Amino acid sequence: MTESPKNTESPKNTESPKNTETPKSTGPLARYRDSRKERIDALAQLSARDRSAEPVQVTTGAGGTGPATPDHLTVTESGAIQEAPGVSLWASAWRRLRRNPVFIVGAVITAVFVVVAVFAPWLAPKDPTIGYLIDEVRPQTNPVPGPQPGFPLGADDRGRDLLSRLIVGSRQTLIVGVLATLGGFVGGLILGTLAGAFGGWVDSFVMRLVDVMLSIPSLILALSISALASEPSQWTLIIAIGVVQIPIFARLLRGSLLAQRSSDHVLAARALGIRRGPIIFRHMLPNALAPVIVQATLMLAVAIIDAAALSFLGLGNPDQRIPEWGQMLGQSRQFFYSHPQLAIYPAICIIIVALGFTLMGESTREALDPRSRR
Amino acid sequence: MAYSSTRPVADRDRPLLSVEDLTVTFGRQGEEPFRAVDGVSFTVRPGQTVGLVGESGCGKSVTSLAIMGLLPKRGNTVGGRVDFEGTDLLSLGDAELRNRRGKDLAMVFQDPLSSLNPVVPVGLQVTEVLERHRGMSRKAAMPVAADLLSRVGIPDPNRRVKDYPHQMSGGMRQRALVAIALACAPRLLIADEPTTALDVTIQAQILALLKELVEETGTALIMITHDLGVVAGLCDEVNVLYGGRIVERGPRHPIFREPRHPYTNGLLDSIPRLDTVGERLTPIPGSVADNLPWDHACAFAPRCSQPVEICTQTTPDLVTNGDRALRCHNPVEVPR
Numbered sequence: 001m002t003e004s005p006k007n008t009e010s011p012k013n014t015e016s017p018k019n020t021e022t023p024k025s026t027g028p029l030a031r032y033r034d035s036r037k038e039r040i041d042a043l044a045q046l047s048a049r050d051r052s053a054e055p056v057q058v059t060t061g062a063g064g065t066g067p068a069t070p071d072h073l074t075v076t077e078s079g080a081i082q083e084a085p086g087v088s089l090w091a092s093a094w095r096r097l098r099r100n101p102v103f104i105v106g107a108v109i110t111a112v113f114v115v116v117a118v119f120a121p122w123l124a125p126k127d128p129t130i131g132y133l134i135d136e137v138r139p140q141t142n143p144v145p146g147p148q149p150g151f152p153l154g155a156d157d158r159g160r161d162l163l164s165r166l167i168v169g170s171r172q173t174l175i176v177g178v179l180a181t182l183g184g185f186v187g188g189l190i191l192g193t194l195a196g197a198f199g200g201w202v203d204s205f206v207m208r209l210v211d212v213m214l215s216i217p218s219l220i221l222a223l224s225i226s227a228l229a230s231e232p233s234q235w236t237l238i239i240a241i242g243v244v245q246i247p248i249f250a251r252l253l254r255g256s257l258l259a260q261r262s263s264d265h266v267l268a269a270r271a272l273g274i275r276r277g278p279i280i281f282r283h284m285l286p287n288a289l290a291p292v293i294v295q296a297t298l299m300l301a302v303a304i305i306d307a308a309a310l311s312f313l314g315l316g317n318p319d320q321r322i323p324e325w326g327q328m329l330g331q332s333r334q335f336f337y338s339h340p341q342l343a344i345y346p347a348i349c350i351i352i353v354a355l356g357f358t359l360m361g362e363s364t365r366e367a368l369d370p371r372s373r374r
Numbered sequence: 375m376a377y378s379s380t381r382p383v384a385d386r387d388r389p390l391l392s393v394e395d396l397t398v399t400f401g402r403q404g405e406e407p408f409r410a411v412d413g414v415s416f417t418v419r420p421g422q423t424v425g426l427v428g429e430s431g432c433g434k435s436v437t438s439l440a441i442m443g444l445l446p447k448r449g450n451t452v453g454g455r456v457d458f459e460g461t462d463l464l465s466l467g468d469a470e471l472r473n474r475r476g477k478d479l480a481m482v483f484q485d486p487l488s489s490l491n492p493v494v495p496v497g498l499q500v501t502e503v504l505e506r507h508r509g510m511s512r513k514a515a516m517p518v519a520a521d522l523l524s525r526v527g528i529p530d531p532n533r534r535v536k537d538y539p540h541q542m543s544g545g546m547r548q549r550a551l552v553a554i555a556l557a558c559a560p561r562l563l564i565a566d567e568p569t570t571a572l573d574v575t576i577q578a579q580i581l582a583l584l585k586e587l588v589e590e591t592g593t594a595l596i597m598i599t600h601d602l603g604v605v606a607g608l609c610d611e612v613n614v615l616y617g618g619r620i621v622e623r624g625p626r627h628p629i630f631r632e633p634r635h636p637y638t639n640g641l642l643d644s645i646p647r648l649d650t651v652g653e654r655l656t657p658i659p660g661s662v663a664d665n666l667p668w669d670h671a672c673a674f675a676p677r678c679s680q681p682v683e684i685c686t687q688t689t690p691d692l693v694t695n696g697d698r699a700l701r702c703h704n705p706v707e708v709p710r
Binding site: 092273 | 442444471472473474475476477480481483485488489490491492493494502503506507540551554555
């Protein structure tokens with residue numbers, strides 16, 4: 001009983017609750033005692049109702065709609081909180097993310113970028129490959145036409161609309177970023193699963209390979225991979241950046257799998273005689289994947305920057321008709337002092353998009369991190 | 375909780391599980407080996423509930439993991455025999471052992487939340503075992519899973535099978551774990567501190583549930599616990615472990631009424647009781663870290679309330695006397 005006898009009796013005499021009920025109703029404390037009695041009666045009624053609603057002992061074999069066990073209170077409580085049956089880890093993370101301004105900013109930037117990239121040909125006001133203002137280009141006096149009606153950001157040194165080139169350029173950035181990260185993710189998934197799930201010499205072999213790859217600075221590795229190709233193209237760019245990402249994913253997944261391997265639920269699954277395959281693919285991998293998926297969002301930002309860097313160095317797509325932000329940056333070098341807008345606009349695009357993915361990835365990681373949860 | 379136990383009498387005399395001289399040694403190459411379990415022997419008859427009691431680090435859990443063959447291969451050496459229905463579990467290969475785990479012998483772990491896969495609905499975790507050992511299809515196993523969940527007292531099992539572990543309360547999770555462990559009607563269930571992570575009221579429910587299921591199905595139960603209250607309510611026979619060895623064994627009532635080993639006595643003295651209000655508890659001084667090696671002494675001697683000279687000179691043997699066994703040079707004389 002939650003009510004503790006306060007003034008009416010000496011604290012020694014508390015074995016039998018009836019003792020506290022019997023004294024004559026005189027004296028200044030009587031009113032308090034009476035009100036307390038009422039409260040106790042009310043409580044007793046409450047608990048009597050509870051007891052009638054649930055069996056005293058745990059009954060099994062009680063069928064689907066059988067008597068409620070004492071657990072049923074928590075059941076209804078949690079049932080009231082639940083939004084729908086079958087809410088997963090990701091769903092609860094999403095509930096937290098929805099209210100996180102950092103995530104919203106990142107998600108909006110990313111969404112806008114993806115929409116622009118997908119619908120670029122329809123969104124671009126001009127054809128990015130045609131030099132509309134080529135007549136205004138004067139190599140000696142005015143190499144880059146400035147903003148004018150119809151050309152809000154002006155044109156580049158070949159008279160092509162800068163805004164249209166930026167809009168269409170987002171496509172290349174998205175394709176290269178997504179495909180390269182996807183490639184790195186899949187490669188890392190395979191290597192990481194091999195290393196983390198099997199252990200032993202497989203683990204040692206794979207991880208030494210990964211260590212070697214990690215020991216080479218990523219940009220230099222990507223540079224040498226794309227330099228190996230006979231002629232640079234969009235695909236060499238994707239492969240180069242993807243390969244660079246493999247060891248990062250592999251390492252992360254391996255560590256995450258190792259933690260899973262020694263976890264209680266994997267031990268419990270082993271105690272049930274579950275075979276190795278299901279243990280790896282049903283019990284370990286899905287639980288180990290969350291940090292890797294989040295890392296992929298962050299790696300997208302890195303891939304975009306890397307792609308821009310490689311294009312800037314002339315290792316991207318050599319086709320001048322397909323604009324790309326890094327390539328635009330590279331071409332702007334000779335006009336940097338006189339016409340910095342040629343460099344600034346694509347640079348701002350790269351920064352904002354990379355920032356969007358980073359904000360989204362970071363906030364997702366925080367939401368999924370068990371330490372920061374609730 | 376009722377103290378009478380009525381069980382099916384069939385075949386009660388032939389042991390279901392017989393652990394003989396089980397020894398588990400930790401330590402990789404170059405490290406000094408540590409004997410976590412040191413010649414433990416006990417038997418479990420069909421339908422019997424046997425308790426393994428002791429404080430942290432006494433080798434209870436390692437014993438259970440060794441029986442199940444779940445200790446990592448590297449760095450552990452397991453010796454002795456674990457005879458289960460005539461086969462030595464320790465001599466079985468990985469695949470054979472995997473076929474028996476979950477089917478013939480199963481285990482319930484301590485922490486119900488971390489012992490369930492967080493990304494798989496509970497129902498699927500039940501059907502997984504049925505698919506694995508009974509060759510059922512998932513579709514056929516689902517109603518069986520729901521039935522199992524209702525048998526362990528989970529209300530509305532047809533909806534609950536779709537729930538993820540985090541949507542269940544602690545008590546329900548432990549019920550679900552019991553359902554998973556009993557899915558294939560194993561003959562032996564090992565419960566490793568099944569109530570430690572639960573609050574007191576739920577503890578009582580889970581214990582009652584275990585008791586009922588064990589009696590209903592005739593499953594033998596090894597109850598691993600540090601909680602003598604659990605033992606008192608559930609076990610037919612109690613093995614008290616200290617420093618990796620059994621120091622006292624006996625049927626439940628005699629061992630509680632007249633403990634002979636000072637360690638058992640000390641454990642009983644350190645339980646708060648309702649009928650001795652105002653008295654201070656008598657803890658056992660020191661910790662397991664103070665052990666002497668068993669080689670030429672009694673490991674408990676440094677913490678013992680009544681050591682004699684011989685305690686630090688020779689190892690006491692486990693002396694069997696009727697249904698009780700004792701490993702002590704200077705046992706407690708006076709019945710409590």
